[in-house]
Amino acid sequence: MTGDFVVALSGGIGGAKLALGLSRIVPADKLLVLANVGDDFEHLGLHISPDIDTLMYTLAGLDNAKLGWGRQDETWSFMETLAALGGEDWFRLGDRDLAVHVERTRRLRRGESLSAITADLCRRLGVGPRVLPATDDPVRTRLRTDEGWLDFQDYFVRLQCRPVVLEIAFEGADDARPHPDLLAALRDKRLRALIICPSNPFISVDPILAPPGMREALSACAAPVIAVSPIIGGRAVKGPTAKIMEELGMKPSASAVAERYGDLLDGYVMDVRDAEEAAHVAPKVTLAPTLMTTLAEREQLARVVLEAASGLTSRKRDRDFVA
Amino acid sequence: MTGDFVVALSGGIGGAKLALGLSRIVPADKLLVLANVGDDFEHLGLHISPDIDTLMYTLAGLDNAKLGWGRQDETWSFMETLAALGGEDWFRLGDRDLAVHVERTRRLRRGESLSAITADLCRRLGVGPRVLPATDDPVRTRLRTDEGWLDFQDYFVRLQCRPVVLEIAFEGADDARPHPDLLAALRDKRLRALIICPSNPFISVDPILAPPGMREALSACAAPVIAVSPIIGGRAVKGPTAKIMEELGMKPSASAVAERYGDLLDGYVMDVRDAEEAAHVAPKVTLAPTLMTTLAEREQLARVVLEAASGLTSRKRDRDFVA
Numbered sequence: 001m002t003g004d005f006v007v008a009l010s011g012g013i014g015g016a017k018l019a020l021g022l023s024r025i026v027p028a029d030k031l032l033v034l035a036n037v038g039d040d041f042e043h044l045g046l047h048i049s050p051d052i053d054t055l056m057y058t059l060a061g062l063d064n065a066k067l068g069w070g071r072q073d074e075t076w077s078f079m080e081t082l083a084a085l086g087g088e089d090w091f092r093l094g095d096r097d098l099a100v101h102v103e104r105t106r107r108l109r110r111g112e113s114l115s116a117i118t119a120d121l122c123r124r125l126g127v128g129p130r131v132l133p134a135t136d137d138p139v140r141t142r143l144r145t146d147e148g149w150l151d152f153q154d155y156f157v158r159l160q161c162r163p164v165v166l167e168i169a170f171e172g173a174d175d176a177r178p179h180p181d182l183l184a185a186l187r188d189k190r191l192r193a194l195i196i197c198p199s200n201p202f203i204s205v206d207p208i209l210a211p212p213g214m215r216e217a218l219s220a221c222a223a224p225v226i227a228v229s230p231i232i233g234g235r236a237v238k239g240p241t242a243k244i245m246e247e248l249g250m251k252p253s254a255s256a257v258a259e260r261y262g263d264l265l266d267g268y269v270m271d272v273r274d275a276e277e278a279a280h281v282a283p284k285v286t287l288a289p290t291l292m293t294t295l296a297e298r299e300q301l302a303r304v305v306l307e308a309a310s311g312l313t314s315r316k317r318d319r320d321f322v323a
Numbered sequence: 324m325t326g327d328f329v330v331a332l333s334g335g336i337g338g339a340k341l342a343l344g345l346s347r348i349v350p351a352d353k354l355l356v357l358a359n360v361g362d363d364f365e366h367l368g369l370h371i372s373p374d375i376d377t378l379m380y381t382l383a384g385l386d387n388a389k390l391g392w393g394r395q396d397e398t399w400s401f402m403e404t405l406a407a408l409g410g411e412d413w414f415r416l417g418d419r420d421l422a423v424h425v426e427r428t429r430r431l432r433r434g435e436s437l438s439a440i441t442a443d444l445c446r447r448l449g450v451g452p453r454v455l456p457a458t459d460d461p462v463r464t465r466l467r468t469d470e471g472w473l474d475f476q477d478y479f480v481r482l483q484c485r486p487v488v489l490e491i492a493f494e495g496a497d498d499a500r501p502h503p504d505l506l507a508a509l510r511d512k513r514l515r516a517l518i519i520c521p522s523n524p525f526i527s528v529d530p531i532l533a534p535p536g537m538r539e540a541l542s543a544c545a546a547p548v549i550a551v552s553p554i555i556g557g558r559a560v561k562g563p564t565a566k567i568m569e570e571l572g573m574k575p576s577a578s579a580v581a582e583r584y585g586d587l588l589d590g591y592v593m594d595v596r597d598a599e600e601a602a603h604v605a606p607k608v609t610l611a612p613t614l615m616t617t618l619a620e621r622e623q624l625a626r627v628v629l630e631a632a633s634g635l636t637s638r639k640r641d642r643d644f645v646a
Contacts, residue, residue: 045368045429075400077418078425085447087426095400095418102401103410106368124408 004030006306007185007223008195009134011036011204012051013068013238014230015197016058017292019129021302022195023059024295028128032185033059036199037114037133038141038170038207041153043091044082046101047108050153051204052118052133053100060125068238071096090158115179134208137176141207142169152203161240165247168202173210178217186221193309194218196227196265198290200241201257202248209264219264224312226267226283228305229254232290233273255280267312269305284312327353329629330508330546331518332457334359334527335374336391336561337553338520339381340615342452344625345518346382347618351451355508356382359522360437360456361464361493361530364476366414367405369424370431373476374527375441375456376423383448391561394419413481438502457531460499464530465492475526484563488570491525496533501540509544516632517541519550519588521613523564524580525571532587542587547635549590549606549628552577555613556596578603590635592628607635 006026010019010033019033036051057063057071064070074094083089093101100121107117113136122131141152145163155163185191199205209215218225231254236242242252250256254270255277261268265283271290278285286308292298329349333342333356342356359374380386380394387393397417406412416424423444430440436459445454464475468486478486508514522528532538541548554577559565565575573579577593578600584591588606594613601608609631615621 044425045432046425073400075398075418077396077398078401078422081419081422082426085422085426085444087422087429095398095421096404098418098421099401099404099408099410102367102369103405103408106410109368121408 004192005032005185005188005190006030006193006195007032007034007182007191008197009034009036009199009205009208010051010055010197011199012039012054015051015199015204016054016063017298018195018197018228018301018305019055020058020295021292021298021300022306023129024299025302025306026129031129032182033129033131034182034208035118035131035133036204036208037135038139038203038210039152039156040138040140041151043153044088044093045105046098047105048091048093048101049104049114049118049133052114052131053097055131056100056118056122056125056127059127059129059131060122062125070094091153115181132179132182134182134214135176135178135211137211138172139176139207139210140171141203142171143167143203144169156203156240161243165202165240165244168206168244170207170210173207174212176211178211178214183217186217189222191221191223193306194221194223194225195305195309196225196261198228198230198237200230200236200239200244201260202241202244205261215264222314224266224309224314225264226269226305226309226312227258227261227265228290228301229257229268229270229274231257231274232271237291253277258283266314267308269301269308284308327515328355328508328511328513329353329516329518330355330357330505330514331520332357332359332522332528332531333374333378333520334522335362335377338374338522338527339377339386340621341518341520341551341624341628342378343381343618344615344621344623345629346452347622348625348629349452354452355505356452356454357505357531358441358454358456359527359531360458361462361526361533362475362479363461363463364474366476367411367416368428369421370428371414371416371424372427372437372441372456375437375454376420378454379423379441379445379448379450382450382452382454383445385448393417414476438504455502455505457505457537458499458502458534460534461495462499462530462533463494464526465494466490466526467492479526479563484566488525488563488567491529491567493530493533496530497535499534501534501537506540509540512545514544514546516629517544517546517548518628518632519548519584521551521553521560523553523559523562523567524583525564525567528584538587545637547589547632547637548587549592549632549635550581550584550588551613551624551628552580552591552593552597554580554597555594560614576600581606589637590631592624592631607631 144167147163245252254274258281288304467490568575577597581604611627
């Protein structure tokens with residue numbers, strides 16, 4: 001292991017847990033967390049970036065552990081009043097959370113980039129590692145379901161993932177560009193590991209990979225790429241990953257997720273409970289307890305992933321050596 | 324007194340007090356409160372209508388008596404967090420108040436008119452009388468001061484009325500149209516009185532009068548026009564009325580306000596303390612205690628004004644009789 005820099009790809013809750021674990025053992029200036037923006041949407045005239053916010057709040061220690069989403073010490077006067085005024089209240093916005101959306105929206109309208117605004121908000125909230133949107137361009141996850149095409153948050157929050165998913169698309173992805181700072185990080189010889197957090201592969205990681213050149217840039221980096229399975233014992237810890245896999249005709253299993261990431265992966269961390277599937281996984285498997293209930297478990301899994309990565313050689317590097 | 328319908332012109336706090344008094348003695352469906360929109364502004368990407376909101380909250384019994392502005396049972400999590408994020412916090416927005424701005428802004432962007440949105444918000448908040456924006460078109464009060472031209476809220480809130488006012492302009496007024504429902508009310512033979520509340524003549528009433536045809540429509544109505552002085556004993560109860568009068572070269576007095584309204588007025592209610600000025604006032608004067616500290620005083624002044632109006636004949640009506 002020669003490098004000292006880590007890049008982690010993450011969606012919301014599940015990914016943020018591992019990102020927090022990583023942030024406790026990797027120095028802040030050596031960790032870049034690449035956030036999914038496919039969940040972003042316009043609501044009540046505000047630009048909302050749910051995954052960026054989950055990462056910010058979690059990494060700042062401001063996340064609401066009781067709710068499992070949103071901010072600590074939250075109040076709900078705005079939402080309560082909005083409901084009384086007949087406004088849309090299906091997407092719950094706390095009073096403190098709202099300040100982030102209002103300020104971000106104001107600055108976006110002024111022409112600032114999402115990444116610059118995120119960097120400043122992180123600094124003010126006391127987030128150590130860099131949280132970088134996968135792209136500054138709009139990418140919007142949409143789902144074709146048995147109820148027709150749905151915007152992501154319509155599916156995810158308003159309809160609580162009830163519709164059957166038939167197809168997933170990333171609107172805008174074809175015109176989106178990976179952030180130049182990410183591309184620079186991926187070219188950096190000091191990069192030690194590229195970690196795909198245990199996020200939903202379809203709606204959290206795929207939109208990160210969707211812009212042209214992104215997958216290629218990740219594949220081409222000299223560091224090993226290692227993913228953590230979001231499926232444990234055939235079930236998702238949280239969210240619709242297993243349900244979506246079934247609806248798309250896959251068996252919901254840790255090995256099926258690895259298969260889906262394909263030759264992007266050099267290594268794969270899956271739960272000890274899924275040991276019997278290891279034989280069917282192409283990249284090098286590390287078995288570990290992957291359920292992260294406590295902070296200690298987050299930190300422990302982060303250690304396991306980094307150690308596993310240090311034992312891996314990127315196949316690209318192999319190719320370099322061969323060449 | 325033949326009619327049974329009352330129209331009141333009002334700015335924020337002071338005007339809203341009399342409007343509340345009127346609302347307690349005039350049936351809800353017989354009272355129309357015409358609200359100044361010259362204070363409206365865009366802030367944090369939101370359309371804010373301070374005078375409409377003050378009227379709504381006051382007439383709904385939801386006003387914050389302790390603060391003297393804003394809503395009851397307010398919380399401040401949004402503002403607190405916004406300040407921590409480096410956002411603009413000079414214009415204090417409570418969490419509940421914010422719901423009104425967000426919902427109004429969303430509906431304005433969807434193409435609804437300010438008057439339609441106001442009517443709906445009033446209904447949902449339980450406001451009895453109709454609150455009608457003076458116009459659905461944008462009118463923005465701007466002030467030329469010793470610090471240059473300032474937007475109204477910059478002058479009023481951010482700089483706390485400290486700059487010396489040299490000139491006042493109403494941007495957009497030339498293209499603004501009085502609301503058709505107001506014009507219909509003014510033509511209605513059942514109109515009993517047109518009341519100018521004790522609001523600031525320069526920054527609350529003048530912007531209402533500014534759109535072409537507005538002053539003419541008010542002058543032409545068959546009912547008497549009666550104003551209540553916002554100046555008591557040479558001083559404004561609240562706000563910069565006296566200060567602005569001095570800066571514009573007027574003596575801050577009840578009689579100077581009447582003089583400024585000119586031939587628009589058929590009657591004028593001024594405080595008993597200003598009795599000695601009555602001789603210098605052209606329209607018919609009614610002396611009364613005009614300080615409205617208690618709800619009973621608001622109701623009492625409303626009675627005095629309506630009784631005074633019933634004793635007046637509109638000079639337009641005189642002219643009709645002559646003709």
